[in-house]
Amino acid sequence: MGRPSPSSSQTPDQGAARRTSRARGIPEATVARLPLYLRALTALSERSVPTVSSEELAAAAGVNSAKLRKDFSYLGSYGTRGVGYDVEYLVYQISRELGLTQDWPVVIVGIGNLGHALANYGGFASRGFRVAALLDADVNVVGSTAAGLPVRHMDELEDIVAAQHVSIGVITTPPGAAQQVCDRLVEAGVTSILNFAPTVLTVPDGVDVRKVDLSIELQILAFHEQRKAGDEPSAGDSVLDRAPGPVRAAAAKLRRAAGGGKAEQAKAAPSAKGGPDDDLSAVMPA
Numbered sequence: 001m002g003r004p005s006p007s008s009s010q011t012p013d014q015g016a017a018r019r020t021s022r023a024r025g026i027p028e029a030t031v032a033r034l035p036l037y038l039r040a041l042t043a044l045s046e047r048s049v050p051t052v053s054s055e056e057l058a059a060a061a062g063v064n065s066a067k068l069r070k071d072f073s074y075l076g077s078y079g080t081r082g083v084g085y086d087v088e089y090l091v092y093q094i095s096r097e098l099g100l101t102q103d104w105p106v107v108i109v110g111i112g113n114l115g116h117a118l119a120n121y122g123g124f125a126s127r128g129f130r131v132a133a134l135l136d137a138d139v140n141v142v143g144s145t146a147a148g149l150p151v152r153h154m155d156e157l158e159d160i161v162a163a164q165h166v167s168i169g170v171i172t173t174p175p176g177a178a179q180q181v182c183d184r185l186v187e188a189g190v191t192s193i194l195n196f197a198p199t200v201l202t203v204p205d206g207v208d209v210r211k212v213d214l215s216i217e218l219q220i221l222a223f224h225e226q227r228k229a230g231d232e233p234s235a236g237d238s239v240l241d242r243a244p245g246p247v248r249a250a251a252a253k254l255r256r257a258a259g260g261g262k263a264e265q266a267k268a269a270p271s272a273k274g275g276p277d278d279d280l281s282a283v284m285p286a
Contacts, residue, residue, distance in 0.1 A: 025074070026074045026075075026097075027074075030070075030071045030074055031098075033061070033063060033067075033071055034071070034094050034097060034098055035098065036061040036062065036063070037057065037061050037068070037071070037090070037094055038091065038094045038095065038098070038100075039061075040057055040060035040061045041057070041087055041090050041091045041094065042091060043060070044057075044060075044087045045087050045088060045091055049087055050086070050087060050088075051083055051084040051085060051086055051087060052084050052085055052087055053084040053085075054068050054069050054072075054079065054084065054085070056084075057085065072085075072090075075093055075094070075097060077089075077090065077093055095128070099128075100127060100128035101128070102128065103128065103130055104128055104129045104130065104167070104168055105130050105131075105132035105164045105165060105166045105167075105168075106124070106129050106130065106131055106132060106166065106168045106169070106170060107131075107132055107133045107134075107135060107157070107160060107161065107166050107168075107169050107170065107185075107190075108131060108133075108134050108135070108169075108170045108172060109135045109136070109154070109157075109169060109170065109171050109172065109173060109181050109185070110135075110136060110171060110172035110173035110174075110177070110181070110197075111134050111135070111136045111141055111144075111146055111151045111172075112141075112172065112173075114172045114196055115134065115136075115146070115172040116146045118170060118172065118196075119131055119134055119146040119147040119149065120146065120147045129168075131147065131149060132160065132164045132166055133149070133152055133156075133160045133164070133166075134146055134147075134149050134150070134151045134152065135151070135152055135153070135154050135156070135157055135160070136151050136152075136153070136154065137153065137154045137177075139153075154181075154184070157184055157185070157188055158184075158187075158188045161185075161188040161189050161190060162188070162189065166188075166189075166190060167189070167190055167191050167192055168190065168192045168193075168194070169182075169185040169190040169192070169193050169194070170193075170194045170196070171185075171193060171194070171195045171196060171197050171201075172196045172197070173197055174197065175197045175198050175199035177197075178195065178197035178199050178201060179199070179201055179202065182195070182201045182202075182203065182209075186203060186204065186207055190207075191206060191207050191208065192207070192208045192209075192210075193207065193208070193209045193210070194209075194210050194212065195209055195210070195211045195212065196212050196213075196214075198213055198215060
């Protein structure tokens, strides 16, 4: 059976893939895993691997094989028993489902260090995304270049979005400016936003926001590292000595509150025998 291939003569509207997925009832959790499968399949394709089993692909994507087969059932792809999945066809099938068989112009707003790094990221073009414009409000930045593109002023945002049919915006501004930038993107017609600013954005219905917070990811890793090292947190743990200043201050405040509560309780009932409930009442408010 021949494999379908993308037609360069067709230019589906930019929300078509997303609306089709929702209409077909593909769960959001499955959609979130499709890029993982695509990355693993692309690596196999680059090594000229023709077929892959569900177990091998699941291991490469970091999921279990039963979940992978369930996810692929939403795409109408079940593979061939004893053979596995056709790698090239699955690459096309998932790319089509994700809307990557067309060109997606993207604007990046906030050309600081992170904005520069994203502008220079070579993976955009190979995955169906084209950086259409770089925008900033700082007159000292406007006019400079990044990845061969000129940094343009925010005043041009609406014209750029309209002229290049941009529906995806990337925000890499400081947190204080992120909501204002978000509002302007939405008013200009952008319906999907990737937010790198460490703040929560408020958007109207019909606008999708994906948040990338590097500090949160590092904090989660710190949690796991602490436990791998056997350092369980406690009020007197030396782990606090290595914590940031605000964390140490908060811990010290809790210790003082707990100590003060016990002292007051001792004054009220000097002859009472201590017990588990005594400790609890010392730190719990009345």
